[in-house]
Amino acid sequence: MLFEWKDSLNVLVGVVDHQHQLLFELGSRVHKAMRHGETDLAPLLDNLISYARLHFEHEEQLMAVYHYPHLEAHRHLHGSLVARIVAFRDRFARGDAGVTLDIMLFLHEWLGHHLGKADIDFASFLHERSAA
Numbered sequence: 001m002l003f004e005w006k007d008s009l010n011v012l013v014g015v016v017d018h019q020h021q022l023l024f025e026l027g028s029r030v031h032k033a034m035r036h037g038e039t040d041l042a043p044l045l046d047n048l049i050s051y052a053r054l055h056f057e058h059e060e061q062l063m064a065v066y067h068y069p070h071l072e073a074h075r076h077l078h079g080s081l082v083a084r085i086v087a088f089r090d091r092f093a094r095g096d097a098g099v100t101l102d103i104m105l106f107l108h109e110w111l112g113h114h115l116g117k118a119d120i121d122f123a124s125f126l127h128e129r130s131a132a
C-alpha cells in the first residue's frame with residue numbers, strides 16, 4: 001500500500017513525525033483524487049506544496065540548531081522536491097494528461113525515499129547527539 005504510515009518512519013521527534021504523517025495524508029488525498037479521476041488537482045497540490053514548504057523550513061531550522069553537518073545537502077533535496085511539485089502543478093494546469101502517473105511515482109519516491117532515508121539519517125544524528 002502506497003500511503004500507509006509505518007512506525008519505522010517515525011523519527012521520534014514529535015513535531016516532525018506529526019508533520020510527516022500529515023504530509024502522508026495530503027499525499028494520499030492527491031493519490032485518491034487521481035484514482036477517482038478528479039480533474040481539479042490544483043487545490044490539493046497547492047495544499048501539499050504549502051505544507052511541504054512549512055515542514056521543510058521547520059526541519060531545516062532544527063538541523064541548524066543542532067549543527068547537522070548535512071544541512072546544506074538536505075536543504076538542496078527539499079528545494080528540488082518543492083520545485084518538482086510546483087512543476088507538476090503547472091503541467092496539470094496546462095492539461096498535460098501524462099502528469100498523473102508522474103505525480104504518483106514522485107509521491108512514492110518522496111514519501112518513501114526522502115522521508116525513509118534522508119530524514120531518518122537526521123533523526124539518527126539527533127538521537128546520537130542526545131545520547132552523547
Ligand SMILES: [Fe+2]
Pocket residue numbers: 020055059115119
Ligand atoms: Fe521531512
Ligand SMILES: [Fe+2]
Pocket residue numbers: 059074078114118119
Ligand atoms: Fe527532509
